[in-house]
Amino acid sequence: MQYDGTGFHGWARQPAVRTVQEELERGLATVLRRDVDLTVAGRTDAGVHATGQVVHCDVPREVWAEQHAKLVRRLRGVLPPDVVVRSITEAHPEFDARFGALxxxxxxxxxxxxxxxxxxxxxxxxxxxxxxxxxxxxxxxxxxxxxxxxxxxxxxxxxxxxxxxxxxxxxxxxxxxxxxxxxxxxxxxxxxxxxxxxxxxxxxxxxxxxxxxxxxxxxxxxxxxxxxxxxxxxxxxxxxxxxxxxxxxxxxxxxxxxxxxxxx
Known part of the structure; x- marks a missing residue:
């Protein structure tokens, strides 16, 4: 995923300030009709950008089967313009965006x-x-x-x-x-x-x-x-x-x- 960090107080969800995690989790919850909890590869600070950020979350198999083909397009319709999800794929069961990174x-x-x-x-x-x-x-x-x-x-x-x-x-x-x-x-x-x-x-x-x-x-x-x-x-x-x-x-x-x- 990509984001312009200018308007964000960093990646990690915090009370009373705008963060990338909050925006993306809200967008996913809207599209999937259920709350999600994201794990990120790198918790960027306030004002820092990303063009190659990686996140993962767990969703039920039936939800993935229904949504995955149209998920990128649907997210474009609910996310703010400074956050873009470029691709979404099913990950290996052992994949962890944070701890699995080399x-x-x-x-x-x-x-x-x-x-x-x-x-x-x-x-x-x-x-x-x-x-x-x-x-x-x-x-x-x-x-x-x-x-x-x-x-x-x-x-x-x-x-x-x-x-x-x-x-x-x-x-x-x-x-x-x-x-x-x-x-x-x-x-x-x-x-x-x-x-x-x-x-x-x-x-x-x-x-x-x-x-x-x-x-x-x-x-x-x-x-x-x-x-x-x-x-x-x-x-x-x-x-x-x-x-x-x-x-x-x-x-x-x-x-x-x-x-x-x-x-x-």
Whole structure:
């Protein structure tokens, strides 16, 4: 599924604020004529977007048989325009959108063009006021790869581990619409803890501006708590673009391993 996070208080249902989960569960309940409880691959924060989010829910076999062929079209008629379900399929009985995932992939976009982002990209591209050295940022990013305790880059949650395996962190500068240059940070990991991607981007930006040396972001991995000097980059530059899963035969084993590591 896809959503523009601009008007949402994040994914997870919360009282008195608008969330993606609430909108999607309401839409499904309207179409299916029964309440559903969604499990999501990645709980995005307020203002964060998604083009490749994955969710699952359980419905009775007879309801699925009746509704599945027309479900995408019917959801389009009841969901708000900033939420789109692109496809729906029957999953393996052991599938779990959260615990079965092998990797999540995010992209962060910003531009240091003096004019800012193109008008049609203003909701997913951050206007940065200073020139950035993308090559230096990319070198610093490479030093963060692998399995580490990313406590310095996470907002700790009670009982949750901050050990993650960072599979990809790369920075590139590219020319897009009307020649506007965009600095894009691609991040992939087995999972990300709260605010981790945006904090990593904030650390790399400090290198790109020349305020910190190349090895500074990696040096913070020695910390056992959140590094207050690492800024959290603005939410609207971040998009969840894809989630990877193992073949059906490996779903149960993957979910078991993830539950053990994350403490449920």
């Amino acid at each position: 990797a999540r992939h995010y992209a962060y976009r910003l531009t240091d063009d003096p004019a800012g982002p193109p008008p049609l990209r203003r909701t997913d591209t951050v206007a940065w006021p200073r020139r950035l050295d993308a090559a230096a940022m990319d070198l610093a990013a490479g030093l963060l790869l692998g399995e580490h305790d990313f406590a310095a880059y996470c907002k700790r949650r009670e009982g949750a581990t901050t050990i993650r395996t960072l599979l990809r962190l790369s920075v590139s500068r590219m020319a897009e619409d009307a020649g506007v240059e965009v600095v894009r940070i691609d991040a992939s990991a087995d999972a990300f803890c709260h605010s981790m991607v945006r904090s990593l981007v904030g650390g790399l930006i400090a290198v790109g501006e020349g305020r910190r040396p190349l090895d500074w972001p990696a040096g913070l991995l020695q910390r056992t708590g959140r590094a207050s000097e690492v800024p959290v980059a603005p939410a609207h530059g971040l998009t969840l673009i894809a989630v990877d899963y193992p073949p059906d035969a490996g779903l149960a084993a993957r979910a078991g391993v993830t539950r053990a590591r994350r403490g449920g």
